[in-house]
Amino acid sequence: MTVQNFIPAIWSARLLDKLRKNLVFGxxxxxxxxxxxxxxxxxxxxxxxxSVTIGDYDKSTGTGDPEELDSTQQNLVIDQAKYFNFKVEDVDAAQANTSLMEAGMEEANYGLTDVMDQFIAGFYTDVDADNTIGSDASPISVTKDDAYDYLVDLGVKLSEANVPKGQRWCVIPEFYLGLINKDPRFTKEPDTLANGYSGTINGMRIYTSNNAIQITGDGSTTFDNYKVMAGHRMAISFAMQISSIEAYRPEKSFSDAVKGLQVYGAKVLRPSALAVLSVSKG
Incomplete structure (x- = not known):
C-alpha cells in the first residue's frame, strides 16, 4: 500500500508521533x-x-634486567551491514504540505539505530562466568522487595573484578524499573531523563530499554525471562560508519528516492568489566 492511498483533501502539517523504544545500548x-x-x-x-612486575629494590643488586612487556591483540571486525531504500512519489510530495522525505529519513535513522541497539544488547553472552547471577535455566524471580538489592549485587561483582567506579551503567527492562520504583531507597531522589536514564544504584547509572534481551529458559515460546546487563564503558568497543547515502530518481517511476548503507561492529574487549543478572518476570 503506497502513500498515495492515504491522500486526504487537506494534508496535516504534523505527522503522528510514533511509539518508540528508548535506545540506550549504543x-x-x-x-x-x-x-x-x-x-x-x-x-x-x-x-x-x-601487567608490569613490581619487585623489592635492593641497592646492592639494583633492578636487574628490564622485563619484556607481553602484549595481546584482539580484532574488532566490522561485520554488520544494514541498509534502507525508500521513495516518495512526485504526486504524493506535491499534495503534501509536510516533508515526506524528511520524515522518511527520520524513520530510517531510528530503524538503523534500533537494530544496532539490539545487536549490542546481545553481547551479554561474553561476560565472565564469575560475574553472573542466575542463569538461563535458573533465573532469579525478583520482587519489589529485592530487585534493588540484586542491582547492588551486580555492582559488587564489578568492584570485585577491579572495575573502575566511574562510568558504570546498568540496563534493565521496564518491568524491573516498575519494581525498583516501589522501593523508597530508589525513589527518594527521582531523576528520570528522556533517554531512558532513571537514576543511580551503587554507583551505576540505571537505564531502561525494551531492547533488553528476553530469553526462554524453559524452552517454551513465552519470553518471560530477561538479561539485566551492567558494566563499564570500557567493556564493549563499538565502531560504526555511514558508508554511503545516495539520493536518486528511480527509472520506472516519477519519484525521489534515497538509500543508505551503515556498517558497524562491536566486541567485548574486557569481559570482566561486564556483569549479568538473569531474572524472571514472574
Whole structure:
C-alpha cells in the first residue's frame, strides 16, 4: 500500500508521533577504536599490554634486567551491514504540505539505530562466568522487595573484578524499573531523563530499554525471562560508519528516492568489566 492511498483533501502539517523504544545500548559502549572504517569486513586491531612486575629494590643488586612487556591483540571486525531504500512519489510530495522525505529519513535513522541497539544488547553472552547471577535455566524471580538489592549485587561483582567506579551503567527492562520504583531507597531522589536514564544504584547509572534481551529458559515460546546487563564503558568497543547515502530518481517511476548503507561492529574487549543478572518476570 503506497502513500498515495492515504491522500486526504487537506494534508496535516504534523505527522503522528510514533511509539518508540528508548535506545540506550549504543550510549554505554566506547568508540575508542573506531578509526577510519569504511566497508563491511574492515578490522580494527586493538593491542593490550600485560601487567608490569613490581619487585623489592635492593641497592646492592639494583633492578636487574628490564622485563619484556607481553602484549595481546584482539580484532574488532566490522561485520554488520544494514541498509534502507525508500521513495516518495512526485504526486504524493506535491499534495503534501509536510516533508515526506524528511520524515522518511527520520524513520530510517531510528530503524538503523534500533537494530544496532539490539545487536549490542546481545553481547551479554561474553561476560565472565564469575560475574553472573542466575542463569538461563535458573533465573532469579525478583520482587519489589529485592530487585534493588540484586542491582547492588551486580555492582559488587564489578568492584570485585577491579572495575573502575566511574562510568558504570546498568540496563534493565521496564518491568524491573516498575519494581525498583516501589522501593523508597530508589525513589527518594527521582531523576528520570528522556533517554531512558532513571537514576543511580551503587554507583551505576540505571537505564531502561525494551531492547533488553528476553530469553526462554524453559524452552517454551513465552519470553518471560530477561538479561539485566551492567558494566563499564570500557567493556564493549563499538565502531560504526555511514558508508554511503545516495539520493536518486528511480527509472520506472516519477519519484525521489534515497538509500543508505551503515556498517558497524562491536566486541567485548574486557569481559570482566561486564556483569549479568538473569531474572524472571514472574
Amino acid at each position: 550510549t554505554i559502549v566506547n568508540t575508542d577504536y573506531e578509526g577510519e572504517i569504511r566497508n563491511q569486513g574492515d578490522t580494527v586491531k586493538v593491542n593490550q599490554i600485560g
